[in-house]
Amino acid sequence: MIETQTSFSELIRNKQWKTLKISLNELDTVESATLIEQSDGDEIILFRLLDRTLAKDVFRLLSFSKKVGIIEILAQNGPKVSNLINDIEPDDRTAFFEELPLEFTERLIQLLSPEERQVAIQLLGYPEDSVGRLMTPEYLAVHPTDTIEYTFEHIRKYGRDSETLNVIYIVDSDNKLLGDVRIKEILLASPHQKISELMGSRFVALNAADDQEIGLKTFRDYDRVALPVINAEGIMMGIVTVDDIMDVEVEESTEDFHKFGSFQSAVANPLKARIFHLYKNRIFWLLALVFMNVFSGAAISNFENVIQSVVSLVFFLPLLIDSGGNAGAQSATLMIRSLAVGDVKITDWYKLIVKELLVSLLLGCTMALGVALVASFRAPEVIIVVSLTMVLIVMTGSVVGMLLPFIFTKLKLDPATASAPLITSIADICGVLIYFSIANWYFS
Structure with missing residues (x-):
């Protein structure tokens, strides 16, 4: 990656924009994110040259400080930042928005399309650290009376917008969750079979108001790649995927580790944290223990x-x-x-x-x-x-x-x-x- 970073820096200095764009978009998502993360001053140039689809995936992997820096510069070009925040997956966008100052979040929400704005406001309306903040409304659902043949047509039509295709959810006419079926079972079923014939009598679901730690424990217990999220009436609201719950596990472990060391709150990166922030997080317990x-x-x-x-x-x-x-x-x-x-x-x-x-x-x-x-x-x-x-x-x-x-x-x-x-x-x-x-x- 060091050699790659050096070569990209040379392309920028020589203003070889076409070669730079082609080379950059040939990298995979993780390589592109690492390159931008380690760039010192060139990150916005690199990010602007990413294809639109790759840009949203790379943005998700960047540190919070890099994300903010990119958004602030892109905000000077309304359409560019609007495209980005509309493209970001709803759950990733919510995680980013909840860390921003309220005024900044409100400005960005106004740049969303009416549909995405409604989704963003709904997800941000759930309590902090709740399952509702992690979920995405992008999932596939069918009715129990649908045939396997119709289900495949439905998947082909709407599958690109779904967060995952590993599990298809079964709902009634009121969107009440009835069960789920794995894609493997659908693939092996007869085209004329009905979904109800594949549906089991039991399923696991999270409540949107549950604490994220409950969601984390449920994922551990049932070893799922995704879990449906319902409200108090059993209406399906969205899904939570394992990649989002893994982020929660990292955050919870970091928070617990810092608390065990007598920090007031977690410190994301001591290299980038301000001196007063580090002081504030450490002084309370140290001072209390002096008197103790x-x-x-x-x-x-x-x-x-x-x-x-x-x-x-x-x-x-x-x-x-x-x-x-x-x-x-x-x-x-x-x-x-x-x-x-x-x-x-x-x-x-x-x-x-x-x-x-x-x-x-x-x-x-x-x-x-x-x-x-x-x-x-x-x-x-x-x-x-x-x-x-x-x-x-x-x-x-x-x-x-x-x-x-x-x-x-x-x-x-x-x-x-x-x-x-x-x-x-x-x-x-x-x-x-x-x-x-x-x-x-x-x-x-």
Whole structure:
């Protein structure tokens, strides 16, 4: 791609527009998108030279910042930007519009044709992060009384406008969803058979008002390439395809990953993000945890006497409390992921706590052997204290890490908010109290 990018840059410098256009449109969609994404200043020239059909597919693959830059320049030429946003698939257009400032979105909506404008307004009218925002109204549907022969005619006539031809949907005269049939079954059926003969008694559908995470779980459970979307009355509104749900999975995973690192919200690209945006996303939890860690200092100050009498205790303090935080972060990561994919339900917490106690006991005893070995060389007099503390701290950190995601889920909060720094801070406070309480008891 580097060689390709260099050759295209040379064509632009030499103003060989005809050769450039031919060469550019010979690339596949991904190659064209990568070329434009990596271009520094030439992207609008390259994008203008794309064929209209290729342009909409390439636009979908570009980063949000590139999309905005291209739209802003094309907006100076009304017909060009109007053609582009009318050509973009409705679900992709909705995903782009919802990230734009409201005023900009309203301006672009006015450039849509009456039919596309109605579709755009309808999709944007669904709640944010709902299945309705992901769906496209471009699908194929037939009636149960239609023959296979008529169905093929219908596919040939309207199939080019459909998002996918893998599944054909079956609706009644009121457009109420009755079922679906795979294209393979239609291909193998007799021309005079009716669709009703191929229709099963059960089907899977999403509700337009459902959260996107419900849609993601349904796709995982049923392994479909597309799912129909209905309203509360069962009327078919559109379909969601697997490529759109994969985008949601990436977004959800990124958001959870950032929350676990104590970010206020996801950061799309740190290279392009503004300094204040990065600052704003990181400062809240860091500042909150500063005040939280004051409790650790207060706990240590209450044990000044035992620290003065056995100074070697201080050497093992970072080692012990870090072990508790690390164990808690491991446990929390496992629970958050299990809750997210549905392997574990919120009502399973009491089953898991016993298992976590046993696992953490084994972990703590193993780690206690390690710290006892270190203490035998450094400070033999504290072997019992540090060994016992290690077991209790690892168990405490693990249980805290396991329970916090369940608590946050119960409070209707994202379990990823039970972030690693939060767990570590709680484990630090508990670790200090456990360590010096045992030391105070042992040496008193």
